[in-house]
Amino acid sequence: MELFRDRFDAGRALGQRLRVLLGDSTDVLVLALPRGGVPVGFEVARMLGVPLDVFVVRKLGTPGHEELAMGAIATGGVTVLNEGIVRRLGIPQVAIAAAVEREARELARRERLFRDGRPPARVWGRTVILVDDGLATGSTMRAALRALRQQEPARTVVGVPVGAPETCAAFQGEADAVVCVHTPARFFAVGQWYEDFTQTTDDEVRELLARAAHGEATALEAP
Structure with a gap:
């Protein structure tokens, strides 16, 4: 091609x-x-x-193995978790919540930057x-x-x-x-x-x- x-x-x-x-x-x-x-x-x-x-999509890195995605958050406040990884690794809810909060801040920053208020x-x-x-x-x-x-x-x-x-x-x-x-x-x-x-x-x-x-x-x- x-x-x-x-x-x-x-x-x-x-x-x-x-x-x-x-x-x-x-x-x-x-x-x-x-x-x-x-x-x-x-x-x-x-x-x-x-x-x-x-x-905008932000990966939720697995604690200690950030390159492995345990889920993602996206435009519209949507959180998607890879339940198989969460269960297999026994990732506690507090760790998931911390990752969501951290990546949500970055997602919001990027959306403000890209959309200029729209x-x-x-x-x-x-x-x-x-x-x-x-x-x-x-x-x-x-x-x-x-x-x-x-x-x-x-x-x-x-x-x-x-x-x-x-x-x-x-x-x-x-x-x-x-x-x-x-x-x-x-x-x-x-x-x-x-x-x-x-x-x-x-x-x-x-x-x-x-x-x-x-x-x-x-x-x-x-x-």
Whole structure:
């Protein structure tokens, strides 16, 4: 496959596939996972003519093994726990509460930073497209999807420009629809499929969300 030039180029490719999938669907919302998913989501929202927002997810690290997620918290005040890990490791409720409190502060800080005072978009009853710049293990997207379901969208769609074949296949049983534009057999990392995979900055996220909030995502040419 040809490399995507950058995340905007990848978003246009994803938007074309999603436009075919959704057809004449109404009340659609794009939720992008920051930071790298936001440029992709901006292009998807622009092509579909629908709103864009961020869906912030923070991993809850297991005490003493922070790299192992015992759960996650997400936009909307939703907490999702991996009950299997919690039971197997006997993690006490006080430790879970402390992790939730700590990560909730960081999540709130990021949401204030990204949204500039704008409230989260309504999820209930909508077709919601969760977008990121790619799927490797899928752990962050999986936590986001589980948290999103608790806000009762009408339909959930996972959309990425590129992903590991086995990861994209696994999501077929978790979301109502999954669009992975490319699933290369020799997949090692998301960044290998982009010519420019420069890290998206907080300021870039804020700018794109502000443009989308003012209707510019549907009016401007891509950067």
